[in-house]
Amino acid sequence: MSVDLDEVRARLSALGQLARPAEVAEALGWLGYVVSDTSVLDTVDALRRESEGAGPLDELLRLPGVTDVLVNGPEEVWLDRGRGLELCGVRFADDEAVRRLAVRLAALVGRRLDDASPFVDARLPDGTRVHAVLACIAGRTCVSLRVPARVRLTLDDWVARGSLTPLGGDLVRGMVAGRAACLVSGGTGSGKTTLLATMLGEVPADERIVVVEDSRELAPDHPHVVHLEGRTANAERVGSVTLTDLVRNALRMRPDRLVVGEVRGAELADLLAALNTGHEGGCGTVHANSAGAVPARLEALGALGGLSRHALHAQAAAGLDAVVHVRRDRSGRRCVEQVAVLAAGTDGLVTATPAVSWTADGREERGPAWPRVAGWLP
Numbered sequence: 001m002s003v004d005l006d007e008v009r010a011r012l013s014a015l016g017q018l019a020r021p022a023e024v025a026e027a028l029g030w031l032g033y034v035v036s037d038t039s040v041l042d043t044v045d046a047l048r049r050e051s052e053g054a055g056p057l058d059e060l061l062r063l064p065g066v067t068d069v070l071v072n073g074p075e076e077v078w079l080d081r082g083r084g085l086e087l088c089g090v091r092f093a094d095d096e097a098v099r100r101l102a103v104r105l106a107a108l109v110g111r112r113l114d115d116a117s118p119f120v121d122a123r124l125p126d127g128t129r130v131h132a133v134l135a136c137i138a139g140r141t142c143v144s145l146r147v148p149a150r151v152r153l154t155l156d157d158w159v160a161r162g163s164l165t166p167l168g169g170d171l172v173r174g175m176v177a178g179r180a181a182c183l184v185s186g187g188t189g190s191g192k193t194t195l196l197a198t199m200l201g202e203v204p205a206d207e208r209i210v211v212v213e214d215s216r217e218l219a220p221d222h223p224h225v226v227h228l229e230g231r232t233a234n235a236e237r238v239g240s241v242t243l244t245d246l247v248r249n250a251l252r253m254r255p256d257r258l259v260v261g262e263v264r265g266a267e268l269a270d271l272l273a274a275l276n277t278g279h280e281g282g283c284g285t286v287h288a289n290s291a292g293a294v295p296a297r298l299e300a301l302g303a304l305g306g307l308s309r310h311a312l313h314a315q316a317a318a319g320l321d322a323v324v325h326v327r328r329d330r331s332g333r334r335c336v337e338q339v340a341v342l343a344a345g346t347d348g349l350v351t352a353t354p355a356v357s358w359t360a361d362g363r364e365e366r367g368p369a370w371p372r373v374a375g376w377l378p
Helices: 005-015 021-030 037-051 055-061 095-108 155-160 166-177 192-200 243-250 267-275 291-304 309-319 370-374
Strands: 068-072 077-080 085-087 119-123 129-133 142-146 182-186 209-213 225-229 257-260 283-287 322-328 334-344 350-358 364-366
Touching: 021 037, 055 068, 055 077, 055 095, 055 142, 095 119, 095 129, 095 142, 155 166, 155 192, 166 192, 166 322, 166 334, 166 350, 182 192, 182 291, 192 257, 192 283, 192 322, 209 243, 225 243, 243 257, 243 267, 257 267, 267 291, 267 309, 283 291, 291 309, 291 322, 291 334, 291 350, 309 334, 309 350, 334 370, 350 370
Parallel strands: 182 283, 182 322, 209 225, 209 257, 257 283
Antiparallel strands: 068 077, 068 142, 077 085, 119 129, 129 142, 322 334, 334 350, 350 364
16 A cells, blocks of 8 residues: 555644654554555655655656756656656656645745746756746646756867867867857757856866856866856845846956856847957857857847847957857757857848858868868867
8 A cells, every 4th residue: 555645744744743764653553554664664765755855856867867857747757868858757646746846946945936936947056957837827837957967078078979070179179279259059958058168178277267157057177267146036026136237247357258158138238248348268158040040149139138230240240259059969969060150241240151060970061261260270
């Protein structure tokens, strides 16, 4: 007979007791369950999982290679470990159990999650990023967990995995050494942040890196990194700290490299202003379907920061040098697809001109902008 944890929890609460073996055994007996060493220990373990960490998701988060764990209500738990999404065998008793987990995870970082504030986006103490939305607006409680990278990859690791060719590795290393201002573009889960962290690991040890992020994900292997993290408003709708605020403050912290983990709003205007006032070697990531689509994406983001189309293209042409585009294929493999140069045409509009591209089968194709990037090679 399976144990109803809600009944056990209610009995322990009524008695003012903790979930210790002796007390759990007493509660099980009072509720009419068979009391044995196995049943008591299993119940204690189940109660512990529900009150600590990510509950029944803990084991999934510890699996090698897992990057995401997604809960779509009590019956669907998916995970991604580099081979695309897989439906796994973990189940919750009901939607209320998923809701309790989501509320507890939010409370761990001092965030509110209830019907009046039905979604939350936060980072847990271990670095795991959690997003939750309640059933009142999603039909079922959904939880999305993004696992931070457990290893720090080098460019040699990217090459060894076949995600970057030896020439590509030399080119990216040369871009960092040459203090080129660049963006890493790609879709969700394509490896943008991982590649950017790898690139920052190539920055000389005597340079100071200031990283601005909405939720901390970048963990470069570098001895001098300062992290600034955004903050949403509290329950009273006050206390928010935007990326725009952080970029402006970062400029006063004497950065050798200013990094915006993900450019997705008005902070683009301040980043471009910084890159045009002597802050060389800055970089960040941006969502885009291709390197060629990056100028249009910047145009949309620049409008959020009050930049006109002409001003955006003028600032981007003067402040940004290149785009490194990464993609993830259907098998889950992540690789660098293209390096493109950002430059203004005769009409003043910036375009991303291919310098070198790599096909799915590993073939290298040099584009019209190759002469402009060849100087970055060691």
